[in-house]
Amino acid sequence: MHRLLFPALAAMLVLAGCAGSPGGQVVVERAGDELLKLRAGPGLGYRVLLGLPDGTALRRQGCVTELGQLWCRVSPVNAPRIVGYVSADYLSER
Secondary structure: OHHHHHHHHHHHHHHHOOOOOOOOEEEEOOOHHHOEEEEOOOOOOOOEEEEEOOOOEEEEEEEEEEOOEEEEEEEEOOOOOOOEEEEHHHEEEO
């Protein structure tokens, strides 16, 4: 019983870290002068597609955990054909 409980709880915590439903809008926050990097994949090893300033509205399409970091697949609301991943640490519910 305990062997099943821990993985289930861990999965719930990961999903809770990406609160809100896919397709919901979020905003870039706390990126500062550096800009938030929109990457081609979920991790620091992927190439940077764009730099996003604070206040950029994004449409979230889902989140994944990669090496302990939560990454969300997003597209800018004003440029929906551009799709990439950003760290969930810099997103805020709209």
